[in-house]
Amino acid sequence: MIPNKKSSLADSGQGKKTFIGWFKHKWSNDPLFSILIALIIMVILQTLTLGFDYQSFGEWFQSWSNNWINILRNNAGIGIVALGMTFVIMTGGIDLSVGSTLVITGAFAMYLLDTGAQGILGAVGITGVPAIILTIVLVLVFGYLLGALIGVSITKGMVPPFIATLGAMMIFRSVTQHFAQGYNTKVPVEFLQISSFKIGNLMIMPIIYWAIIALILYYVSKRTTFGRQIIAVGSNERAAKLSGVNINKVKLRVYALMGLLVSIAAIIQVSRIGSMDFSNAGRGMEMDAIAAAVVGGTNMLGGRGYILGTVYGMLIIAVMNNLLNLFGVPPFLREAFKGVIVIVAVLLQRKEKTA
Amino acid sequence: MEFLKLVIKNEFTLKSLGDYMKIEMKNIRKSFGNNDVLKDVTLSVQGGEICALLGENGAGKSTLMNILGGVLPTDLGTILIDEKEVKFETPADSQEAGIAFIHQELNLINDLPIYENMFLGRERKTKRGSLDLKQMYNKTAEIFDQMNVNLDPGKMVRDLDASYKQIVEICRAMMMNASIIIMDEPTTSLTDTEIERVFEMVRTLKENNVGIIFISHKLNEVKEICNKYIVLRDGNLISNGDVNNVTKKDLASYMVGFDVRTESLRRESSDEKVGKEVLRVEGLTDNRHFRDIHFTIRAGEIVGITGLLGDGRSELFQAIFGADHYNSGKILLEGQEVTIKSTSQAIKKGIAYLPRNRKENAILKDMDIIENASIVTWSMFSKRGVINTSRHQKLFEEQRDSLRIKMGEMTDSITSLSGGNQQKVVLSKWLAANPKVLILDNPTQGVDVGAKEDIYDIILKLAEENIAIVVLSSEAQEITRVCDRALVMYHGVIQGEVCDEMMNEQTIMNLATGGEIGEEKGVHQL
Numbered sequence: 076m077i078p079n080k081k082s083s084l085a086d087s088g089q090g091k092k093t094f095i096g097w098f099k100h101k102w103s104n105d106p107l108f109s110i111l112i113a114l115i116i117m118v119i120l121q122t123l124t125l126g127f128d129y130q131s132f133g134e135w136f137q138s139w140s141n142n143w144i145n146i147l148r149n150n151a152g153i154g155i156v157a158l159g160m161t162f163v164i165m166t167g168g169i170d171l172s173v174g175s176t177l178v179i180t181g182a183f184a185m186y187l188l189d190t191g192a193q194g195i196l197g198a199v200g201i202t203g204v205p206a207i208i209l210t211i212v213l214v215l216v217f218g219y220l221l222g223a224l225i226g227v228s229i230t231k232g233m234v235p236p237f238i239a240t241l242g243a244m245m246i247f248r249s250v251t252q253h254f255a256q257g258y259n260t261k262v263p264v265e266f267l268q269i270s271s272f273k274i275g276n277l278m279i280m281p282i283i284y285w286a287i288i289a290l291i292l293y294y295v296s297k298r299t300t301f302g303r304q305i306i307a308v309g310s311n312e313r314a315a316k317l318s319g320v321n322i323n324k325v326k327l328r329v330y331a332l333m334g335l336l337v338s339i340a341a342i343i344q345v346s347r348i349g350s351m352d353f354s355n356a357g358r359g360m361e362m363d364a365i366a367a368a369v370v371g372g373t374n375m376l377g378g379r380g381y382i383l384g385t386v387y388g389m390l391i392i393a394v395m396n397n398l399l400n401l402f403g404v405p406p407f408l409r410e411a412f413k414g415v416i417v418i419v420a421v422l423l424q425r426k427e428k429t430a
Numbered sequence: 431m432e433f434l435k436l437v438i439k440n441e442f443t444l445k446s447l448g449d450y451m452k453i454e455m456k457n458i459r460k461s462f463g464n465n466d467v468l469k470d471v472t473l474s475v476q477g478g479e480i481c482a483l484l485g486e487n488g489a490g491k492s493t494l495m496n497i498l499g500g501v502l503p504t505d506l507g508t509i510l511i512d513e514k515e516v517k518f519e520t521p522a523d524s525q526e527a528g529i530a531f532i533h534q535e536l537n538l539i540n541d542l543p544i545y546e547n548m549f550l551g552r553e554r555k556t557k558r559g560s561l562d563l564k565q566m567y568n569k570t571a572e573i574f575d576q577m578n579v580n581l582d583p584g585k586m587v588r589d590l591d592a593s594y595k596q597i598v599e600i601c602r603a604m605m606m607n608a609s610i611i612i613m614d615e616p617t618t619s620l621t622d623t624e625i626e627r628v629f630e631m632v633r634t635l636k637e638n639n640v641g642i643i644f645i646s647h648k649l650n651e652v653k654e655i656c657n658k659y660i661v662l663r664d665g666n667l668i669s670n671g672d673v674n675n676v677t678k679k680d681l682a683s684y685m686v687g688f689d690v691r692t693e694s695l696r697r698e699s700s701d702e703k704v705g706k707e708v709l710r711v712e713g714l715t716d717n718r719h720f721r722d723i724h725f726t727i728r729a730g731e732i733v734g735i736t737g738l739l740g741d742g743r744s745e746l747f748q749a750i751f752g753a754d755h756y757n758s759g760k761i762l763l764e765g766q767e768v769t770i771k772s773t774s775q776a777i778k779k780g781i782a783y784l785p786r787n788r789k790e791n792a793i794l795k796d797m798d799i800i801e802n803a804s805i806v807t808w809s810m811f812s813k814r815g816v817i818n819t820s821r822h823q824k825l826f827e828e829q830r831d832s833l834r835i836k837m838g839e840m841t842d843s844i845t846s847l848s849g850g851n852q853q854k855v856v857l858s859k860w861l862a863a864n865p866k867v868l869i870l871d872n873p874t875q876g877v878d879v880g881a882k883e884d885i886y887d888i889i890l891k892l893a894e895e896n897i898a899i900v901v902l903s904s905e906a907q908e909i910t911r912v913c914d915r916a917l918v919m920y921h922g923v924i925q926g927e928v929c930d931e932m933m934n935e936q937t938i939m940n941l942a943t944g945g946e947i948g949e950e951k952g953v954h955q956l
Binding site: 298299300301303304306307309310311313314315316317318319320321374378379 | 751753772773774776777783785790791792793794795796797801805806808809812815816817819859863
């Protein structure tokens with residue numbers, strides 16, 4: 076027994092000793108490794124394009140990091156949504172309604188906050204910081220409930236996720252556009268601090284939110300009953316049910332969580348710009364979120380997905396957008412590159428053996 | 431080559447059933463990396479022979495058949511057809527040479543009628559390019575006629591039972607002029623009557639000079655229908671010869687490498703430590719699958735539930751487990767009436783259910799061994815929703831040893847295990863939950879002989895530990911070997927209860943087909 080163990084240890088040690096051995100081992104065993112390599116390659120490319128320079132390293136670093144903060148901040152909202160989308164896809168579902176949920180929760184936030192005549196909280200006499208805190212809570216609850224509503228129609232109503240969320244996508248935006256037409260809101264300046272508060276001269280609050288949520292969800296997916304049940308449901312729904320997993324509860328919570336995350340993204344967006352274009356905001360957001368999840372190794376059939384992978388996936392798409400910008404690729408062509416990246420990412424991913 | 435041309439030309443003209451053909455695989459070797467899967471295996475089959483290919487999971491049967499089917503190339507060795515060497519590079523080569531491979535998972539499309547399935551991938555077209563449905567229909571009818579199959583070619587495949595699906599596949603193989611048919615565990619999901627139907631077909635084929643390679647774990651069937659056998663173990667050819675010269679016991683010991691018991695494990699009535707009543711069911715009805723079910727199960731008992739396909743036993747116990755609905759009736763646990771609306775409730779109340787069809791109902795293929803072994807207890811052991819990994823690992827380590835699970839690391843994929851070990855992992859997740867009632871639905875489905883005996887031992891041991899055990903099985907032999915008593919179901923009702931010397935295969939079969947206990951005695955008296 077013991078000598079056996081030793082020899083096997085020595086074997087695996089030899090395999091990993093050389094860099095190539097280690098690389099090969101990682102490549103074939105760690106599903107996130109190839110995604111990380113792709114990201115690193117793109118970052119190197121981007122760095123080279125920005126004109127890396129030894130002589131004026133300080134200056135170069137300044138512009139490089141500024142560029143990065145811009146990329147991350149611009150993608151924080153959608154990055155958060157993509158994390159929720161990863162969970163949804165892992166259960167074997169999909170959520171097309173995220174863009175519209177963003178708009179309806181954003182509109183709700185603005186109605187609550189408006190310092191003008193129509194502001195709901197202002198009308199009942201709540202202003203200042205309490206109003207902002209109350210708004211945040213109410214918007215998060217609203218987002219959670221909208222998600223739960225979709226979840227109920229999927230679990231109790233047995234509507235396929237694609238249809239349920241397609242319907243919600245149409246309803247939410249249309250309702251928002253109707254009730255908010257010709258409506259100009261004035262969001263209080265204090266609210267804008269949520270996104271624009273500066274830490275040491277850096278406007279990185281959205282990035283921090285994204286990072287914190289990613290960390291929490293990473294932990295949830297790896298260590299909690301809920302996180303593992305998501306995978307169990309997506310991997311084999313029937314087996315999960317017969318193992319005592321309440322699959323309806325898991326699904327309901329996944330869609331509710333998705334709604335909650337979208338409402339966070341809405342708060343970030345509203346507090347960044349101070350307004351929201353109800354007809355265009357969040358359009359195509361669902362596709363970007365799905366793309367990030369898929370590039371990050373999430374299986375569209377459910378059962379497999381990685382929070383960390385989705386962060387990588389989001390970054391790959393973001394850096395690529397940045398690169399296309401730097402290379403001066405015409406705007407209409409950029410979507411095509413995104414499409415190519417998504418397809419190539421799935422092509423490169425390890426295929427399940429069909430033995 | 432001339433022979434091949436002939437086959438292609440005659441692809442759809444079935445003049446006489448089966449052309450005589452002899453196939454030999456000589457000194458076949460195959461390895462994947464450092465893993466030698468086949469070491470010098472030789473096999474020969476000719477028309478009119480039924481050769482059993484036996485071996486435990488992982489013995490190399492599938493690899494050998496995949497080589498014959500053109501799916502895998504051989505490393506060394508030759509394949510001869512009628513003394514001429516052939517090379518199969520693709521499955522199509524093998525098919526053209528007259529070899530048909532009927533896989534365990536049937537290659538039929540449920541949503542198409544039989545006749546379209548018969549021509550799948552080689553559809554007949556009219557001159558204008560549309561499907562020539564009429565011709566396909568007639569051709570299928572013609573073949574059914576020749577093969578003595580009484581089936582309407584226009585029927586949807588979805589509406590066929592498993593045996594007829596098997597038969598449609600065989601007919602399709604015959605239509606493509608197969609001379610040798612490989613059947614991979616054709617009877618695993620069939621009931622006894624269905625098996626008989628397939629066997630009849632197999633006998634017809636044999637009479638018509640078709641050669642058959644029959645892969646099976648069921649030695650009864652091998653003895654019944656095969657005339658040759660070959661046993662593989664760890665890629666070696668262990669034994670081959672005439673089936674009439676060996677006993678089932680011999681075959682089993684060739685397969686596992688040591689002597690296997692075949693004797694009854696049934697406990698003497700006096701040995702049973704019959705405890706208090708654990709589960710009582712009164713008048714349970716769902717109006718679809720089962721009606722007016724009454725029974726009582728006590729702690730430490732092993733009760734078998736058997737019957738033919740469609741008897742409703744799985745549905746009944748899934749309803750008791752909360753995975754399905756029932757309309758009326760009562761379930762009492764330890765004397766207290768309970769309503770169980772979900773599987774998680776059932777688990778909390780001490781009911782465990784190991785489902786049939788492991789792959790569809792129990793295995794989480796994206797998860798590792800320890801997760802598959804702990805899913806039931808995740809929420810039970812967790813603190814504030816965080817999984818208690820160390821407790822699960824500790825518990826599973828104990829079970830790995832006591833259930834004798836052969837495995838590598840706990841974090842390996844569940845699919846890296848053999849069928850028997852997968853089943854033990856699934857069993858271990860239920861034992862972790864400490865059940866009072868353990869329902870085992872086809873517990874030995876798709877596991878090899880060695881693991882099967884292990885599972886029987888586990889069942890007996892658990893009964894000693896005062897767990898009430900229900901074994902659902904369609905194999906009467908399994909019921910009579912391990913259970914203390916058995917309930918036999920027929921079309922959704924309990925047709926009768928048997929115990930002691932009345933619990934034998936004949937009585938069970940009689941009840942399962944709708945007979946009464948008394949009737950059978952009458953037959954004996956005649």
